[in-house]
Amino acid sequence: MARSHKPIVWGLFAAGGTLSAFVLPVLILLTCFAVPLGLAPADLLAYERVLGLLGHPAAKLAVFGVLFLVIWHAAHRMRITAHDVGIRADTLVAALCYGIAAIATVAMLIVLPGL
Amino acid sequence: MSDRTVELEILRYDPEKDEMPRFETYTVPYRDDWVVLDAINYVKAELDRTLSYRWSCHMAVCGSCGMVVNGEPVLACHAFLRDYPARIRIEPLANFPVERDLVVVIDDFIDKLGSVKPYVVAKEEKSVDEGEYIQTPGELARFKQYTACINCLLCYSACPQYALNESFVGPAALALAHRYNMDSRDVGRSAREDVVASNPGIWECSFVGACSEVCPKSVDPAAAIQQTKIASTADYFLNFLTPWKKT
């Protein structure tokens, strides 16, 4: 039997899953609940401020790294879940899931350097 | 014998008569220290001699009495009647074809087990005169838990991925592959990887974890498979980075 190429997508899945576990809760907290709950200043997500935050290359790299791995984690798990609920068109499902993750990746690559 | 009774709803299938399996109900008096297997033995001895099932040791070591009791795969000799309601449904292990009554066909597992080389592949064969292969307690500890497997197949019965895709090598066989991979005396890992790291090998597993929950010997096949995934992924990228090295 041939050895599988799954390590590529599984590696992304595992790395993204770990990263998601550690930082997604605080990211959701910051982007959605910190201001309404009064935990952070009201201008936390203001245009100028967010641009300023992303001004540093290290910040860009961190944002890209996290969102990239987490979206590939989600895409791979979605593919498996589709199979689990009885959808057998795996090639199509894989193309769709990984395609969306790829589009998000490319979008970030286009937009992040210019911010 | 006490006056308490339990109703056993047992799956029956006679390939010579039945189109498909059916259930038959037996009323069995029982004692507090009886296990499900005792009740089934009572049925066979007193009520219906045609009932077929497998058992041998009556002490959770031979692995032959696996069945599904009230939806859960268990060893019938390891499941006390007193822990169940008054009506118990007994079926053969799920995910295997039914040969007759509670007996299933396990050829598929036997083939897969053989395919992962579940034995020590030594670097060089030694004759008995040359003595044993030495191993430290620490080296033993790395794989000891996986040696406890009794091939009872409860894990295959619990595994939805095996249910959905019977080409999946499955929990116990992969756990045993890992057991030998982790053995300091063994050099067979690379040969095993051809089966273990193929698509129907570890990559068919989505870590449901049901295998480990039902395993009566705490083998934890799910853990073995995850560890194998990590090791195989590391191999894959290492091979990729060092293409001149052929494995």
Next chain:
Amino acid sequence: MSRRPYKREVSKGGWWLTQPRYIRYMAREFSCALIGAYVLVLVTGLWRLSEGPAQYEAWLARVESPAGRLFAVVAMLFALYHTYTWFQVTPKAMPLAVNGKKVPGAVIVLGHWAGLAVASVLVWLLVVN
């Protein structure tokens, strides 16, 4: 005696409804839908950011609308469930031994929660200050 093994069918789409442990598994797997969608929202935000203040404010307004908040609450719940389940199985996937002695799984799990606390505080400080 003739052999005629009987194969029982498994529901390809409904098997996971048959046992609580399978339902828990599916809840864990389904967390990826919310997690993925949330990342897509953030990526959209980055895109809008590049289009100028007006576009960005419009995106922010949608995130802060009642529907956006509801979505965030659900996403948060699933993200936390993902974190919980991921930490829970880490000792299985990556067992640890110190001086040849196995580190108890609970210790590894606790260590991960401590790591989460540290990472959260760090990210918070970096973003808020």
